[in-house]
Amino acid sequence: MADGRRRTDPAIAGARCWQGAERCSGELFALTYGALVRQILRDREDDVDATNAALERVGRSMGTRIVEEYLSRTGAGARACRSFEDACEAVAKTALKMFLGVDARTRDWSEDVDECVIEMDTNPLAEFVELPKRYEGLCYCNALCGAIRGALEAVRVRTTCAFESDPLAGNGDKFAIRIKLVEIVPEEYPFDD
Amino acid sequence: MRLYTFHMFNARGECIHSRTWHRERESADENIERKTLFGLFFTMKDFARQMDPRRGEEDGGCNFYAYATNDYKLHYFETATGLRMTLTTDVNAGDLRAVMRHVYSNIYVEHVVKNPGLAPSEVFESAAFDQALDEYASVLANG
Numbered sequence: 001m002a003d004g005r006r007r008t009d010p011a012i013a014g015a016r017c018w019q020g021a022e023r024c025s026g027e028l029f030a031l032t033y034g035a036l037v038r039q040i041l042r043d044r045e046d047d048v049d050a051t052n053a054a055l056e057r058v059g060r061s062m063g064t065r066i067v068e069e070y071l072s073r074t075g076a077g078a079r080a081c082r083s084f085e086d087a088c089e090a091v092a093k094t095a096l097k098m099f100l101g102v103d104a105r106t107r108d109w110s111e112d113v114d115e116c117v118i119e120m121d122t123n124p125l126a127e128f129v130e131l132p133k134r135y136e137g138l139c140y141c142n143a144l145c146g147a148i149r150g151a152l153e154a155v156r157v158r159t160t161c162a163f164e165s166d167p168l169a170g171n172g173d174k175f176a177i178r179i180k181l182v183e184i185v186p187e188e189y190p191f192d193d
Numbered sequence: 194m195r196l197y198t199f200h201m202f203n204a205r206g207e208c209i210h211s212r213t214w215h216r217e218r219e220s221a222d223e224n225i226e227r228k229t230l231f232g233l234f235f236t237m238k239d240f241a242r243q244m245d246p247r248r249g250e251e252d253g254g255c256n257f258y259a260y261a262t263n264d265y266k267l268h269y270f271e272t273a274t275g276l277r278m279t280l281t282t283d284v285n286a287g288d289l290r291a292v293m294r295h296v297y298s299n300i301y302v303e304h305v306v307k308n309p310g311l312a313p314s315e316v317f318e319s320a321a322f323d324q325a326l327d328e329y330a331s332v333l334a335n336g
Contacts, residue, residue, distance in 0.1 A: 064313055064314070065306050065307070065313050067273075067274060068272070068274060068276075068301075068302050068306040068313055069302055069306065069307075071272050071273055071274065072297060072298035072299075072302045073298070075294070076273060077254075077273070078254065078256065078271040078272060078273055079254040079273065080273040081273055082254075082273075154274045154314075155273045155274055156275070187204075187275070189206075189232065189235045190204070190205045190206040190231075191206055191228060191231070191232070
């Protein structure tokens with residue numbers, strides 16, 4: 001590490017922002033999200049795949065806003081999240097703590113450092129939820145994948161995100177998201193001349 | 194301190210918002226001026242990096258944050274999302290990095306990003322943003 005400023009531990013930064021943040025009741029939050037999922041299901045006439053896609057789109061547009069809040073609250077500079085590894089650590093340790101109060105970590109890094117799993121200890125979105133059989137295949141928390149993807153895309157890290165384990169779907173006992181790097185989009189001068 | 198103009202650009206080089214408090218000379222062509230300014234950001238970043246005699250910050254980047262002329266000073270701020278802001282002031286203004294960050298965090302994020310009626314990083318009109326910015330500018334001007 002170069003001399004001069006030292007980087008704050010991402011987990012500490014997340015905890016600090018979580019402490020200082022204005023909060024709403026977890027119950028209100030979980031139920032509001034539930035109402036949103038319910039409405040999308042109804043609009044899509046219980047088409048689970050279309051609902052999953054819609055949730056991911058909702059999440060993505062949230063992500064492009066959330067990332068600005070993240071950058072502003074953490075005081076991150078113009079070169080924040082410049083590597084895929086930094087970006088994943090920022091999501092797992094800082095952002096999930098800061099916005100959802102969730103403790104999370106990255107694991108199972110691929111050899112090329114272009115893929116990992118973000119494992120969450122808790123998931124406030126899934127509180128009170130039990131999925132009936134007819135919604136098998138519904139990725140109830142897909143907005144979360146969308147939000148991560150949208151936020152990272154805004155800082156020019158293109159990824160794919162999907163739940164690797166989802167207790168609501170009876171798969172594993174913790175929520176975990178597999179995140180893969182597609183590309184780090186280079187910064188380009190936007191005009192021709 | 195005297196404040197002249199404020200501009201905000203998105204990553205595609207579009208001027209998404211601007212504010213003028215004092216401007217004695219009209220610009221010849223605003224579009225060309227903005228394009229030139231945006232080109233300068235890229236050139237200056239490359240230039241700053243090329244001239245860096247040190248290894249740079251731990252994250253490998255260095256960039257300019259202001260330039261001064263004998264007539265005015267231009268302050269610059271950039272975020273990881275490619276948002277860029279400039280503020281022109283008189284030459285006696287000091288280091289305004291904290292001021293630029295304040296505008297981003299407490300004015301742009303609060304009034305534009307959190308406003309569901311506006312899209313982040315797109316051209317916007319917001320009375321709340323303008324009011325907050327003007328208030329902050331007048332505090333700076335009199336401070």
